[in-house]
Each structure stands twice: as C-alpha cells, then as structure tokens.
Amino acid sequence: MFDVVGFGALNMDQLYMVDRIIGPEEETIIRSFKESCGGSAANTIIGLSKLGLKTAYIGKVAMDREGVKLKENLEREKVNLDLLIITKEGRSGKVIGFVDENGQRALYLDPGVNDTIKIDEIKIELVENSKLLHLTSFAGEGLKVQETLLERLSSRPLISLDPGNLYAKRGIKSLRRLIEAVNVLLLNEMEIKVMLGYRGSYKEAAKLLADEVDIIIIKRGSLGVYGLMDDLEVEVPALKVECVDTTGAGDAFNAGFLYAWLMGHDLKTSCYFGNYIASHCIQGYGATTTLPSSEATRILKK
Template structure:
C-alpha cells in the first residue's frame, strides 16, 4: 500500500463527486413503460455517491474533506450543513450564486430495489481552477465518483495533477461506464483502487466474466479491482491474491447507498493495512448495516463495529 506522512489538520480522505438531495419514494413495485404503481411514503435525505462514502469514513473516525458544488438555495444549505454535522471538512465546497443544487428522485420497491432519476443542477459547473491542488495532494486518498455532465472533464484534468503517492479510488457508476473504456482510460490508468459493481463491469468491458474482466483491467495499471456483486457478495484481486466473499445475511430494507457503504468499509480497512480479504469483509459489513435502514447514511456505524472484527 502507498503511504505518506499525514499532516495534522489535513483530511486523510477527500471525496470529489456530485452532491444531491435525495427524494426517496417507497413504492409497491418499480413501474415499467405504460405501467402504474402507487407511492406509499416519501423521505428526503442528503446524498451523492462520494459524499455517502466520505460521511461513512468520517463516522468511522477518519479526517475527511469534500470537493463539490451546491447553490445558495435551501437544498444547498442542507447539503452543506449535513456534511458539517458529520465532521466533514467543507472549506473547499463551492457555493454558486445562481442555479439550483442537485437532486435525485429515487423509487424503492418492497424488496429494497431502486430506480434513480438525476437532476444535476450546479454539480456540473466545477472547473479545474476551482480546485485547490495542494489540499487534494496533502490527503492520503482521493475518492472519485460520477457527474452527469462537464465536471467529468475537470476530473480528467485533475488526475494528471495528482502526486504519485496519493491513492486514487474510483467508483465510476453506471453513468461513467456507459461512456466506454476509451473515455475513462485516463482516470483508470491513474486509479489505484477500482470499486465497481458487476453490471457496470460488464457494460465497461463487454465481458460477462467478472473475474476475467478484473484481470484485464489490471493490465491498465490498476493495483486493486473490487467487483461488488450485490446479493452474491464481492470479488477482488490485487494481481497476487483473489478474494470471493459472500455478503452478510441481513434483511434488506433499502439498498440505496449500499455500494457507497461498501466503499467506506473497504477504504477504511485498506488505510488501516487490513489484508485484501479483510478489506472486502469490512466493506460487506458496513454495507450490511446500511441496507437495514432507510437512506444512504442513516445506518452507517462508528468504528466500534470493528472491536470484534
């Protein structure tokens, strides 16, 4: 594992991704084209893939920071206040004087499965000149997740400015994998830890074998490839070791944020020098806590969960 001297007061992990207000609708089932269903309940919570993971890491006791953008509207104020409440450094959170903050409309069925609709708002107005490179490079890990629009170009520029000893973790999500491997190549070549689910991996590589795809992606320079397989567990490889673990068996109340919660557990364990297998088990453990509660972060635990790990 790469390491660097950690400077007091600087974040250990910085997240860079979209910030959204999540409007979660509990429905009887997920309706398809020309179908109808009914909404049983609506809840509102703070979201964004990278933000969920960063909040989880903060709950586990790590120093964290966030790079993102919100408008000066009520959702933006709530999103910022939530990060502050969770002890995430917001000194590099961008505030826009115009536009609207991002939001996601989610629909969740009785089995905890979901469909999401994204309204990016000002998330996609971030430019490379808006980012303090020293702030990023003084951290140990930069965790990237997706944007809908032009902020992707800023991420492409940013990865070329990272110091060699900075660990880059990357969860591309469905939006990015649909861009194709060629457009993601610059980020993937710099990535140390790829965190991707099985369906996204199939879309990205065109292969139905997650093991073969993971090995092929390592040829792009990746140190670790982690394939999140939902109810089937997780597969990971670092080129020397392979891990294939089942999930913890718990009742799924809401799958929103499960992959982000896995990222939290994996990155926490990796930074604490756990083995690849232990890091995967840690990811599964945090994800299992997440899906037992509604929303992406309400069920995330503190680091006492590792007392008997």
C-alpha cells in the same frame, strides 16, 4: 492533512412511493415521500468520517434549500468543508425517483450546479496533502475536471474510483485517462462488463484490467465480493443480516474497504470489513443513517 478527500456529485434524493411506474398519459397515487442527502462519494466519505478518519469533500451546491441541507449534512457528519464550493446561482443537484411496491424504480437526475464545477474552484494544495482521493461519477463534464485535477497534482495521493453506472456506460475508452491513474477500482458485476463491453465472467473481466489497476473489487450484493490484486484473488461472502433497504450499500462497502486498506490490512480483511460496514447500512433506511461509528473498527484488531 486529510486522510480521505471525496470528489463527486452531490444530490438531494427525493423518492416518491407509488402504486406502479406509469407511462405517458397515465395516472397513479403517491403513497409516501422520503427525502435524503445523497451522492455516492458523499455517502462513502460520511462512512469514513464515522469510522474516525479526517475527511473533506470536493463538490458544488447552490444556496437553495437543497444546497443548505446537503452542506449541513456534511458538516453534521464532521466532513471538512474547505473544499466545498457554494454558488449564489443555479440549483443544487437532485435525483427524483418513483418506487413501486416491488421496489422497481424510475429515476430522473437533475445535475444542477454539479455540472458547473471548474478546476480553478478547487483548492489543489489541500488535495495534494491527503492520503487518498476517492472519485465517483458526474452526469456531465465533471469527468474532465477530475482528469485535470489528477494532472495538476504535484504530489499524488492514492486514488480510488467507483464509476457507478453513469461512468461505466461511457466505456473504457472514455475513462482511460482516469483508469490509468487509479490504484483501487470499486464497481459491481454489471458495471465492469458494461464498461469493458465484455460478456464473459466478472473474474475474466477484472483480469483484463489487472495490468492497469493495482486492486480491483467486484461488488456482488448478497453474493459477496471478489477482489483481485496482482495474482491474488479473494472471494468473501456477504454477512447474513435482515435487509431493510439496499440504498447506499455499495458506498458503505467502499467506506469499510478503504478504511481497512488505509490501516494496512490485507485484501481479504479489507473486503470483509467492507462487507461488515455494508451489512450495517442495509439494516436501516437511507444510505448513511445506520452506518457504524469508530467502535466498529475494533473487529479489525481481533
């Protein structure tokens, strides 16, 4: 039995630091290069694994260099690989990005085998016995596979969803079947407005979904986090730390929030612990390199 199973795209992030983002027929200089294992759900699952939970991951990689690295990274972080699908054909997912001196980015997504995952490749019985299933986005047909998986579960774990920009842009109608199954919805201020096609405040947007989702969390970066559960609203400020890199901060928040919630803590405490884990993430480079170990959970006992 797993505490949490993640299900989302696995990508190798390849970032090139450049003088500026250029247009057609222009040239510029690459100053440096960074490569790291990515994928929103994977980042969150690694965070939960570091906090001491028993985790597993549903994803798909090829047997290329990137796929080997993605697999080894999950294994190194003690994420169970019984649900990981490895194919001999195709290429693993990549995100190729160009980042200028001001932090502006141009990102190119190559989904690779992420978009070839099939429901029959998933060991459904292993998912049924988990406490929580955490979902994030796919660029292609992965959404339909996630919907089918939820339909086929004979016993359903708690469901959390971070739709990210990719799913948010599809709109609420395209996500309706998924939203109806979700217990915890985690997204940022822009994403909830885009998803709903709503121009009002983030609080008003959250309340439009209150009858469909048990808990709605709006992540607001340096402005903190807003949580809504039934008629209870909480706002928790971000922790003041030196920010080095915001990559994966939202995924780190998800790990902290979901851990505290699974441990039986209330909405405000769970939001605080999410901010606490995110504050560790942004103090170093990469999405998971500075995430804390289970020692961090001691603050929940105070």
